[in-house]
Amino acid sequence: MRQVLTGNEAASIGAKLARVNVIAAYPITPQTAVVEKLSEYVANGELNAEYMRVESEHSALSACIGASAVGARTFTATSSQGLMLMSEMLFVVSGLRLPIVIANANRALSAPLNIWCDQQDSFAVRDSGCVQVYCENNQEIIDSIIQAYRVAEELLLPVMVCYDGYILSHTAEPVEVPDQAEVDKFLPPYKHPHPLEPEKPVTMGPVGVPEYYEEFRSMQQQAMLAAKHKLLEVDRDWGKRFGRRYGLFERYKSDDADILLLTAGSLSSSAKELIDRYRKRGEKVGLVKVRAYRPFPGEELVDALSHAKAVAVMEKDISIGWAGALFTDLSSAFVDVKKGPLIIDFICGLGGRDVSPLQIREALRAAAKAAETGEVKKPVRWLGLREKVVGLGM
Amino acid sequence: MGGCTTKLTAGAVIIEPGSSAKYETGSWRNFRPVVDEKKCTGCGMCWLFCPDSAVKKGKPATIDLRYCKGCGICANECPFKAIIMVPEGNR
Numbered sequence: 001m002r003q004v005l006t007g008n009e010a011a012s013i014g015a016k017l018a019r020v021n022v023i024a025a026y027p028i029t030p031q032t033a034v035v036e037k038l039s040e041y042v043a044n045g046e047l048n049a050e051y052m053r054v055e056s057e058h059s060a061l062s063a064c065i066g067a068s069a070v071g072a073r074t075f076t077a078t079s080s081q082g083l084m085l086m087s088e089m090l091f092v093v094s095g096l097r098l099p100i101v102i103a104n105a106n107r108a109l110s111a112p113l114n115i116w117c118d119q120q121d122s123f124a125v126r127d128s129g130c131v132q133v134y135c136e137n138n139q140e141i142i143d144s145i146i147q148a149y150r151v152a153e154e155l156l157l158p159v160m161v162c163y164d165g166y167i168l169s170h171t172a173e174p175v176e177v178p179d180q181a182e183v184d185k186f187l188p189p190y191k192h193p194h195p196l197e198p199e200k201p202v203t204m205g206p207v208g209v210p211e212y213y214e215e216f217r218s219m220q221q222q223a224m225l226a227a228k229h230k231l232l233e234v235d236r237d238w239g240k241r242f243g244r245r246y247g248l249f250e251r252y253k254s255d256d257a258d259i260l261l262l263t264a265g266s267l268s269s270s271a272k273e274l275i276d277r278y279r280k281r282g283e284k285v286g287l288v289k290v291r292a293y294r295p296f297p298g299e300e301l302v303d304a305l306s307h308a309k310a311v312a313v314m315e316k317d318i319s320i321g322w323a324g325a326l327f328t329d330l331s332s333a334f335v336d337v338k339k340g341p342l343i344i345d346f347i348c349g350l351g352g353r354d355v356s357p358l359q360i361r362e363a364l365r366a367a368a369k370a371a372e373t374g375e376v377k378k379p380v381r382w383l384g385l386r387e388k389v390v391g392l393g394m
Numbered sequence: 395m396g397g398c399t400t401k402l403t404a405g406a407v408i409i410e411p412g413s414s415a416k417y418e419t420g421s422w423r424n425f426r427p428v429v430d431e432k433k434c435t436g437c438g439m440c441w442l443f444c445p446d447s448a449v450k451k452g453k454p455a456t457i458d459l460r461y462c463k464g465c466g467i468c469a470n471e472c473p474f475k476a477i478i479m480v481p482e483g484n485r
Contacts, residue, residue, distance in 0.1 A: 202408060202411070215402055216406050
């Protein structure tokens with residue numbers, strides 16, 4: 001059924017359709033509506049789940065750990081500072097191999113206090129052992145939440161579904177809501193292989209002594225690498241049943257393009273519009289939208305980008321003191337490639353700053369210039385920065 | 395874990411109950427309890443206090459050195475000063 005939904009509503013309905021058993025979440029802007037909607041569904045009987053009210057995000061994810069350990073299908077949602085407060089527990093979730101699904105409405109981090117969108121929060125926890133998927137629109141949110149449970153439960157990995165705060169979380173657009181009976185066929189009930197259960201006692205969370213710790217980390221790495229195939233397998237099945245597919249990343253008019261943009265999240269939609277305009281003028285530009293960021297589809301991206309002369313990465317995050325995360329990872333994927341494209345990193349849209357078509361054009365032009373001259377003078381650049389107001393910094 | 399030869403489970407879940415006995419912790423010890431047979435009355439205070447269940451009650455009490463971490467609680471609690479802690483490596 002087609003409905004007009006905000007991103008937050010899409011995330012809530014996704015969790016409801018996945019028939020989650022336990023929800024523990026703490027409200028935070030801009031995710032709040034997810035918590036409100038789900039508590040409403042539980043209160044009015046639409047969703048048969050345990051809704052746990054908790055006093056913080058740290059507790060929210062801790063409660064989810066307990067619930068998931070006894071074998072419940074578990075959901076939480078957060079943003080920004082909330083994700084930071086969860087971060088200690090994120091590593092516990094992945095280390096315990098609990099298939100919790102976390103929705104994250106991307107929001108900038110304090111300080112300065114900022115409630116608007118960028119992707120610094122989820123990029124900051126890229127090493128936490130959670131699968132990370134970035135959504136471009138509200139349809140992708142609802143579909144990804146349901147898909148996430150299949151990936152999570154079949155590989156025992158937590159999955160974080162990220163979507164841009166406000167730009168998606170508070171913006172309503174038409175969304176095809178999958179039929180519950182069809183979702184039930186796609187997503188069987190969850191069964192933890194060794195749940196906490198008095199009849200058959202197990203120990204969870206023992207000490208991992210130096211003789212064993214590395215092996216457990218390596219098992220996580222193996223599962224995460226397997227997640228690349230699992231994401232595709234699940235996506236294929238989803239496509240067969242519901243007619244929509246997303247892949248690990250999307251190639252948009254990229255196959256014959258000399259100049260490519262690389263984006264993640266809602267920015268991709270704006271960039272595609274611009275690509276269309278340039279294409280009409282006959283310019284060979286295209287876009288690759290990263291959907292799965294962890295596991296990082298490095299080899300696959302090398303395949304998709306190698307033919308280009310230059311790639312402009314546009315990202316709403318920065319590892320202060322070096323470069324953006326997407327750029328860093330993409331560059332390392334090209335380390336063994338003899339003749340790869342020139343890559344430039346554009347930091348943009350931080351703290352909710354609008355990324356305008358002019359800025360996207362600036363990135364494309366800079367990449368075109370690099371392609372022409374064959375060199376990148378400055379690999380990390382800022383878009384839309386008002387240099388005149390930047391002080392001495394100290 | 396020390397004696398573990400089976401395949402590791404995802405998330406380090408230990409699926410065999412009561413398996414902690416397989417994990418011998420005696421190598422952690424710096425000091426070893428030595429029971430004086432003449433002084434020991436077999437009262438069992440050391441057995442009661444041992445946090446590792448490494449004492450076997452009896453007259454004299456005996457210590458299971460596979461698990462004793464050498465904490466010295468038994469020596470401290472013994473009402474008859476029948477247990478002394480000897481540095482490992484010394485005889």
